[in-house]
Each structure stands twice: as C-alpha cells, then as structure tokens.
Amino acid sequence: MKILITGGAGFIGSNLAKKLIARGDQVVIIDNFNDYYNPKLKEDRIKIYLKGCQFKLYRGDIRDIKLLDKNLPYDIINIGGDKEEKLTRFIEVVEQNLGKKAKKKLMPIQQGDVPSTVADIRKLRKLGWKPTTRIEKGIKNFMNWYREYYNEMKQSS
Numbered sequence: 737m738k739i740l741i742t743g744g745a746g747f748i749g750s751n752l753a754k755k756l757i758a759r760g761d762q763v764v765i766i767d768n769f770n771d772y773y774n775p776k777l778k779e780d781r782i783k784i785y786l787k788g789c790q791f792k793l794y795r796g797d798i799r800d801i802k803l804l805d806k807n808l809p810y811d812i813i814n815i816g817g818d819k820e821e822k823l824t825r826f827i828e829v830v831e832q833n834l835g836k837k838a839k840k841k842l843m844p845i846q847q848g849d850v851p852s853t854v855a856d857i858r859k860l861r862k863l864g865w866k867p868t869t870r871i872e873k874g875i876k877n878f879m880n881w882y883r884e885y886y887n888e889m890k891q892s893s
C-alpha cells in the first residue's frame with residue numbers, strides 16, 4: 737500500500753513510518769521540520785532512526801495543496817489513544833519515573849488549551865489496529881529514550 741504520513745519526522749510519524757516500511761508499504765513523508773521543539777531531533781529521526789529505510793521525503797507544509805496533490809489520492813487516518821487521560825495522572829507518572837515531585841502552580845485554562853481531547857480512531861480500528869500501550873509504559877519508555885538521546889547529544893557536542 738502507498739501511505740502518506742504527515743508529520744513523518746515527528747515522534748508518532750517516524751515510528752509509524754518505520755513499522756509500515758518494515759511491513760512492505762511504500763511510504764511518503766511530508767514534514768516542515770518546524771521549530772516547535774529542537775528540529776535537530778526531527779533530522780536525527782530521518783537520518784538515524786530511519787537509516788536504511790526506503791521512503792520518499794518532502795520537506796514542506798501539509799497546507800501546501802500543490803505538494804499534497806503530487807501524492808493524491810490519499811485518505812486521512814488519525815492515530816492515537818481513544819481514552820482520555822487526566823493531565824494530573826500524566827504528571828503523577830512523570831513524577832514516579834523521576835522519583836521527585838513536580839512544583840505545580842495550578843492556573844485557569846489557558847488560551848489554546850482544550851478541556852478534553854482524544855483521537856478518533858474508528859478508521860484505524862476497522863483496519864484492525866487498537867491502542868495497547870498504557871500511559872504508564874509509554875511515559876516510562878519515552879523518559880528512558882529522552883535521557884539516552886540527550887546524554888548522547890551532550891557527549892557528542
């Protein structure tokens with residue numbers, strides 16, 4: 737299958753790309769490598785994490801219709817968990833993994849915040865996929881990776 741992944745240099749997109757390529761799908765990635773967080777991490781995902789994988793990369797904005805049209809036809813599939821998690825539970829798990837308590841300053845809802853959000857994964861479920869990673873395991877894995885990655889970066893700079 738030919739699959740277009742938007743944000744393919746991101747955390748979810750790059751992991752998805754790796755799995756699909758291993759499964760034999762033809763993958764096209766579009767990413768604008770924005771600086772919402774360190775773009776070097778996105779470059780490393782392409783260069784190091786996806787090393788040896790066959791895929792086509794377009795550096796650009798998904799709002800650029802001409803760029804998308806090059807890759808039509810496409811379908812949009814939302815990937816994520818479909819169960820709400822409380823932000824307080826998320827912080828608790830981070831605290832447990834760090835072995836220290838966060839200094840919390842509770843504020844009213846901020847501009848751009850949403851009261852609740854979940855991924856609509858009905859299409860994915862039809863394709864036979866369902867989320868299986870619990871937040872406790874996901875955060876633990878993420879924090880292990882984060883420490884390793886930034887320690888390696890510090891050592892190599």
Ligand SMILES: NC(=O)c1ccc[n+]([C@@H]2O[C@H](COP(=O)([O-])OP(=O)(O)OC[C@H]3O[C@@H](n4cnc5c(N)ncnc54)[C@H](O)[C@@H]3O)[C@@H](O)[C@H]2O)c1
Binds near residue numbers: 744748772
């Ligand atoms: N990480 C999670 O646990 C999680 C859970 C549920 C939902 N989500 C959602 O999944 C999506 C991806 O999450 P992530 O953690 O991989 O984030 P991420 O920031 O690591 O990845 C997003 C990628 O999209 C790219 N991007 C952003 N705007 C773009 C644009 N206009 N054109 C092209 N590329 C663009 C960014 O450069 C980045 O590489 C987000 O919408 C997020 O809200 C994430």
